[in-house]
């Protein structure tokens with residue numbers, strides 16, 4: 001049987017909630033991508049986070065990841081994140097720099113407030129040319145908060161995981 005891993009980065013908790021639901025439905029292991037320097041998850045401080053994220057983006061930063069992630073045993077690796085400034089958070093570049101997903105199947109998903117996947121699934125295909133990429137799932141933030149078990153189940157069936 002294929003081994004599944006759900007890897008996710010989340011600050012406000014919506015990509016986390018989606019990740020947990022995917023893991024629940026697939027029986028996958030669940031691992032958070034933890035930054036060395038935590039981001040402020042207080043939504044009242046959005047402007048400060050937006051500014052920091054923009055700075056990291058403009059500087060092509062590679063925010064460090066705290067935890068060691070072992071992707072080796074897994075066949076299918078779900079990778080989830082929020083949209084930040086029309087792309088994924090720069091820590092995802094750190095992930096793709098550090099780990100080689102060659103021979104793995106990557107299944108992306110993301111949360112957003114209108115940008116959809118913003119072309120990030122194509123970016124993943126460019127960064128990991130030797131991985132197989134399945135159709136991803138963009139989830140709007142409020143829908144992610146409401147829980148999307150039916151939509152997630154349909155998607156997992158469509159891509160042949162369930």
Ligand SMILES: Cc1cc2nc3c(=O)[nH]c(=O)nc-3n(C[C@H](O)[C@H](O)[C@H](O)COP(=O)(O)O)c2cc1C
Nearest residue numbers: 010011012013014015082083085086111113114115
């Ligand atoms: C710094 C920052 C930048 C964002 N940029 C975008 C964007 O470009 N497009 C979009 O649709 N949503 C954008 N959002 C909204 C997030 O994608 C959305 O709130 C998401 O659900 C957050 O995921 P999380 O709860 O897992 O952190 C942005 C949010 C933040 C904090």
